Amino acid sequence: MTYAIIIIAALILGAAVAAMLSRNLIHSALLLVGAWAGIAAFYLWAGAEFVAFAQVLVYVGAVSMVVLFAVLLTRQGATSAPVEPDSYQRAIFGFITAGGVAGVLLGAILGTPLAVQATPTPASITVKEIGIQLMGPHAAALLIVGVILTVALLGAILIAAVDKPEDPAP
Secondary structure (H helix, E strand, O other): HHHHHHHHHHHHHHHOOOOOOOOHHHHHHHHHHHHHHHHHHHHHHHOOHHHHHHHHHHHHEEEEEEEEHHHOOOOOOOOOOOOOOOOHHHHHHHHHHHHHHHHHHHHHHHOOOOOOOOOOOHHHHHHHHHHHHHHHHOOOOOOOHHHHHHHHHHHHHHOOOOOOOOOOOO
C-alpha cells in the first residue's frame, strides 16, 4: 500500500513541476489536469470516494475546461512580441514573497491549539446525507456558485473577443 502513495505523489509532483516549467500554456493547462487527477487518486487511496468523485467533476472536468477556454480565448497572435525570459530580480521577489507566505502560514499553524474534539467518524456520514445537505439548506449557495461561474466564463469570452474593423464597401 505504501508503493501506491509513492506513485500517486510522484504523479502529482511530476505533473505540477512539468506544468510550471512548460513554456506552452496549453501544455501547462493539460499537465495541471494531470496533477488534479493525481489528487483525486490520492482521495481514492485515502478512502474518500465522494471527495475523489467531486475532485474529478469539479477540477478535472469543469475548472480545467474553464482554464483551457481562457487560454484559448486570450491567446495572442503570431504578431505579438515574444515573452522575455524572467529576470533574477523577479525570481528574488518571488522567493521573498513565498517565504513571507510560508512564514504567515507557519505562524498560524503553530499558534493554533490542536485540541482533539469528538467528531463523528467519516463512516457515520453517508453520501445520501451529504446530498440532502447540498440540495436542502445549501441549495441556494450551490445555485449562486453556478451562476457566478457562468457569468465569469461569459465575461472572459466578452473580454477576449476581438472586434474586427469593418471594411467600408466601395
